Amino acid sequence: MSRIGVFICHCGSNIGATVDVPKVVEAARTLPHVVYADDNKYTCSDPGQQSIRDAIEEHDLDRIVIASCSPRMHELTFRKMLHQTRINPYLLEIANIREQCSWVHKDIEAGTAKAIDLVRMAAAKIDRDTPLYTTTIPVNKRALVIGGGIAGMQAALDIADAGYPVTLVEKEPSLGGKMVMLDKTFPTMDCSACICTPKMAEVGTHPRIEVRTCAEVEKVAGYVGNFEVTIREAPKHVDYELCTGCGLCESKCPTKITSEFDQGLGKRKAIYKPFAQAVPSKPTIDAAHCRKINEGKCGVCEKLCPTGAIRFDDEEKRSTETYGAIIVAIGYQLIDWADLYGEYGGRVASPNVITGLQFERLVNASGPTEGHIQRPSDGTEPKSVVIVKCVGSRDPHKGKAYCSRACCMYGAKHAHQYLDKVPDGRCYVFYMDVRTPGKGYDEFYMNTQRDGAVYLRGRVSKIYEQGGKLVCLGEDTLAGATVQVEADLVVLETAMVPADDADRLGSMLGVTRDKDLWLSEAHPKLRPVETNSGGVYLAGTCQGPKDIPDTVAQASAAAMKVCILFSKDELESNAMIAGSDVGLCNGCGACVAICPYQAVTLEEVTRRENSVMVTRTVSNVNPGLCQGCGACTVACKPGAMDLKGFSDEQIMREVEALCL
Amino acid sequence: MSLSTAEALTDALREEARRLLAEGTVAVVVGWEAGRFPNQTTPAFISDPEQAQRLVYGDYCVNTLAKYALGEKAAGKVAVCVRGCDSRGINRMIADNQLLRDEVYLLGLPCSGMKDPATGSLLMKCRTCTEHDAVTYDVLLGPATAAGHDGASADSSAGDSEHVSDEQRFTAVLGIEEMAPEKRRALFDAAFNKCIRCYACRKSCPCCTCRECFVDQLRAGWQGKQNNLAENRFYNITRVFHIGDRCIECGECERACPMGLPLMALNRKMVKDLKSLFNADDAGMTEENSAALGRYDLGDLEEFM
Amino acid sequence: MPVNEAPTASAATAATAATAATAFEPTILAFCCHWCTYSGADLAGLNRMSYPANVRVLRVPCSGRVNPQFVLTALNKGCDGVLVCGCHPGDCHYVSGNYFARRRLMAFKRLLEFTGLEPERFQVRWISGSEAGKFRDTVIEVCDQIRALGPYRSGVSDDVSLNG
């Protein structure tokens, strides 16, 4: 028999003015199992809470109903109060007789009747409440960071500096991602390599960071605190223990292939380091183009290698390890504009129509042209350049509807760099709007205009080759005239789109994607680095287009979230979660598909039923993942699955109490 | 079907049953055996090869056998005679993780619709059946009817067209939908009043495979035990909601109901809605669980905004 | 008026029906999801809006938690109307709760109407945490509709319709 205590709050006059509180107290006393009812001026105040604690002792109460303001206001307060008593903090029900009663019903009689009903409902429900306890889940204090760009590196460094071991998985042969490809970074124009390579070196040498290049995540199982991750490492064909990085092999290798790192503008060998400052600064063999591996000929590198580090028969390695948290930092890629913009030349466009990243490689001192801006077609220095912004961005008809945020700034940077390196050159920038939302951003844009960049507000309608020039037809909407510019080089600032494996990785980690396949954060404003999948965090452009300052800030934020998770040995799980009654469950699995958190799985159990040992599958809820929404309980026909705190019986009691 | 076809199929069935039982590939064969009168059959569970003689196949094999497999599988592999409805029932139970495909050995039999023992005309459930031939089987004991429809003797009202159109399939539902709300209320109140809560509908339904039905449990407010209109309505509507998105339209519930409640009208109302609202596919056609209420689509119709 | 008298209508029911005509005030149960509609209702209180007191709000974690059997129990035990409210699809705190709720309740609403229930007696509405006005207007609208319909008889012979 439960012994219920009911406490009605006046909340000053907020409730008392339009609800006859003493009458409600009177009515409460008549309710079944209610052994004590009282009212307080301010229940949430300290004396108010003390009066409840005293009443619990004095009247040996075992569950409490508080009729006051909305549970959204003080449910937590009163639970904390119950922690200091012998009553389980979940044996508490709150009747909302302020926001949903006294404040909205002027007529005292109707208000009071409703308040009594609400108290009766709460008392009926609490009669069926059971003590609930949070369970604990062990937390493996090892982090996994996917993606070795600036986001992944910053996150890995922060976590490692906080004392936790990190594994950093990078698909390419070297860390650095897109940032290390850039020449300068806006708005301060400090050289990208100068600020990125030290970070790469720091990550490469950090005692608690294990870098795995040419590696990809293949499978993720488990849940927050206990992820079982399978990592597949592609064969490097070089033994990094022996290799000293002398580069002799690379210099002598006969095979030349277009370099992906140089965005197709330069060449690389079959055994290569993507760029000079690569970390790890050791080469890998590109098996697809290596003559020895494919045709059994050559093998020059093996002969020359002073330490015998070449391993032609290297195999791919798979390892499965446990991690407590995962940070996704897989970055972005540029949209494939050729299929979308036939008017700029499409697949048969002139080689002198290049993307922003290709321009970065041209202007970069360690790039294929040692920093000289040359036309890819004939290597001559372009005397006039046209920069076209929003190619694929803000264009729902042909490309993406969103703005890629960073192109206005790096567009201005490209103009500035060009005018800096070709003093007698002319630079035109076609734009719709110039968006410079950061510190020092607009000043940088003004400087670029002062350098002589001609900003023409209008879209380019057509680019074609005639007389050795690239004729750009467009308009200048401010002057109200069509414009024709003949340029030697055209730079298209193309849209950012998610990396190729974003979709695959998202589904593996249970992270939803938005309509453009960016990974979705838990809440756009309040939880930007978390996801709906516990223990999985986002950093950088994988969550949406952004520039380097935002990326680094998000990386440190994600790292902090991981550190919060690791600051406790165990994770306290949500108390009001679903649970399945093994006796009733026939393992039909209807509940499994409902759960957005993959918290419900079918497990095999062996138990004695009607004196016979039986093995069958039943549903099982993982307390670490279940968030307590209850959608699975409705899918369960026999009612085997029930939600603690909002169980079928509690709700049915509440419904009955309302109707009596 | 003609007498000669019936006899041929019966012999083929007996021969196959005897072989399977003799070889020990299956522990029991579930089929039909003759009842007291010529136009009657009753489910038969044969485990002795000699007894295979008792099996028959003809125009009056009205029971859908799928659910019996659950009861028999403890003894070992079960051979079940399957037509369109039975095979979809087997798929249903496989999709609901209650049965494994290799726990049953399916004997495919052609079906051109069974006859009502009382009237001799085609059963209502066969009149509106959309899938005469077995959708899955291990062996086919006769030519599939979809190809050759020797329905010379079949009741003409079934119409020769093998595929029943949606109008025919949902005639009962459409008829009731057109009635005024009060008349619909009166119709179903009268029906629910007659319900004696014998749960034959649940017993014969391949979707109803819970260990303990919500109706049998003792839970506050969950389900009154009284046999009155309100609690009968509660049971019937809840059962339809539980199986609505998995119903294979075999019509057994309505056929088994001693009080003649329009159960298929209720089930098919939900099947029709789920088909038009979320283009749910017909249940039990494959072993996958394609229950419409177990999934969602971002582009679903919106009517609650 | 719906044909609602069970064949064994007792005298008591006839008497209560007579008094009902004058002062019928419906009892309406509203399942509101904690994250959106419940906070929308609180906001209505914060803004001191006013709406009829016929509605009793029952808080559930998500509209996906609302089991059609709760609705049947409510109607059987004397409620005159049931309202289920939740977040707008896409805003659900639990990602997909209201998508499942939408499909279930669309199918269930048609099933109830098929067996004769007046459509106004069971309604579903997506109301976000900031739509206090929409919550008030919905409550007012539902109350007016059901007041016009009169008490709901679940058809039990010893029908104790709370207000009829």
Next chain:
Amino acid sequence: MRYAYFPGCSAASTGISFTLSASYVAKRIGLELVEMPDWCCCGTSAALVTSRDLAHALPARSLALAEQAGLDLDVVTPCAGCFSSLKRTVHYARQSDKNRHRLEEIIELPYAATADVMSLLEVMARPEAMEPLAAAITKSLNGLRVASYYGCALVRPQEVTCFDDPEDPQSMDSLMELAGAEPVRWAFKTECCGASHQISEPHGARRLIARVFENAAANGAEAIAVACPLCMLNLDMREAGINESRAVPFDIPVFYFTELLGLAMGGSARRLGIDRHFWPTGKAVRKALAPPPEPSPDNHSTSELPQEVTVA
């Protein structure tokens, strides 16, 4: 290959050489064109500017009459303007029954929109036409460098025309290649020729024609092939006028693609209507037919012109 044929108003007037050469080629590849009974003006851009209903109803009337006559064949029309109007009507009618009923109401005829509409170019570029074309071609055009000019109406709007690539179409190029000419890769395949603006806004519009010639010349085109009487008119008739204000005049004759196909089938310039052009075509024809079986009479420019047509 049997189609209903919608000639359009220019077929017997300004586009006569398109009709002559098209019928010449059609006969040789077994393309049967059955003229639609009592067809009327397709309304082209004039109707569209006036009222959308008018623009849809005019072609609908012709299509409905064809249906009534039991001519349930897809419709072929040589002129890009007619193609654009008829195709827009079929697209509008097939979008919804409401649209179709609205048309039926206006033209007071039952109209089921069963027949689809295709341009002559689209029909001739189809595989089943390419085989007989290849067979019928007896002489190669000796690598005559031809720039194929598609204009705007044949390929845009893509959702309605559903024909070839709106930015870089290839169908006419493949026909030219088949005829032994060398298709030129150039950038103004689908740019506007100024259409009727050449009349209402001559000063501004002439530049549109000039840049087409410029880009063709810059890419070494020796001739331009077109598939629309209006493109033909604007390019061929006004080339002389444009040359007056140029230091280095263009000398690029303009042909209907069917004329070039006809030449490759051994057709004579007179028979194909090539002698009716404004800009002299002799040099290009001679190169195409070298060694010329017999010197075709060279048409000298304006003197033979019917008096009423004077060069603007």
